[in-house]
């Protein structure tokens with residue numbers, strides 16, 4: 658593993674077995690992502706994008722293969738270590754935002770810091786900085802249902818960055834947004850990667866989003882069929 662590799666995925670497969678049927682959702686996929694890289698994972702619905710990202714993030718385990726993130730062997734980690742990884746090392750952004758409806762924007766962003774036992778004063782200060790960073794400084798007190806989809810996704814991004822993780826995983830983050838709002842969210846991710854030097858792994862079939870990536874991984878029926886430099890890079 659080169660010292661610049663933040664993510665290393667080696668020969669990873671994931672089979673699902675349901676009522677006698679076996680689905681090969683991900684088949685022998687290998688790739689690395691360097692520090693400060695924005696890597697897009699493209700492929701049509703059912704290609705295995707979510708399965709792959711969930712395994713990299715420790716939400717699911719491969720049937721075969723090995724995954725390392727920031728020096729941690731995710732595939733060997735026990736439940737306790739996985740919890741710590743998801744709290745400190747990996748931030749997640751989902752298509753459906755996943756905010757807690759009864760909490761304000763600021764409280765939602767603060768949740769991972771509470772889990773990490775960040776003292777209240779420091780938490781409040783960091784929450785304010787994060788909301789400012791995603792352009793929502795004036796919206797701290799609003800609840801998810803009082804915000805647009807694009808605003809909710811920006812809150813979710815701020816929350817994913819709460820504990821300053823070296824890796825951000827985003828699964829079709831613009832999938833529920835109109836194209837203009839989706840573009841703004843993607844520009845934000847690109848800017849955050851540039852400013853913070855974090856690594857981002859972003860599943861999408863949005864072509865504008867793919868253009869902003871440093872590299873594009875293409876999945877088809879669970880296999881990686883192509884790894885290409887972005888046309889914009």
Ligand SMILES: Nc1ncnc2c1ncn2[C@@H]1O[C@H](COP(=O)(O)OP(=O)(O)O)[C@@H](O)[C@H]1O
Pocket residue numbers: 673674675680681682700701702703704705706707708709
């Ligand atoms: N929990 C599951 N049980 C059985 N099959 C699943 C499960 N999750 C996903 N699959 C199957 O695995 C394949 C890849 O799915 P997924 O990773 O969600 O693809 P994508 O995110 O690219 O749309 C699909 O054929 C899907 O039906």
Ligand SMILES: [Mg+2]
Pocket residue numbers: 706707708828
């Ligand atoms: Mg998916």
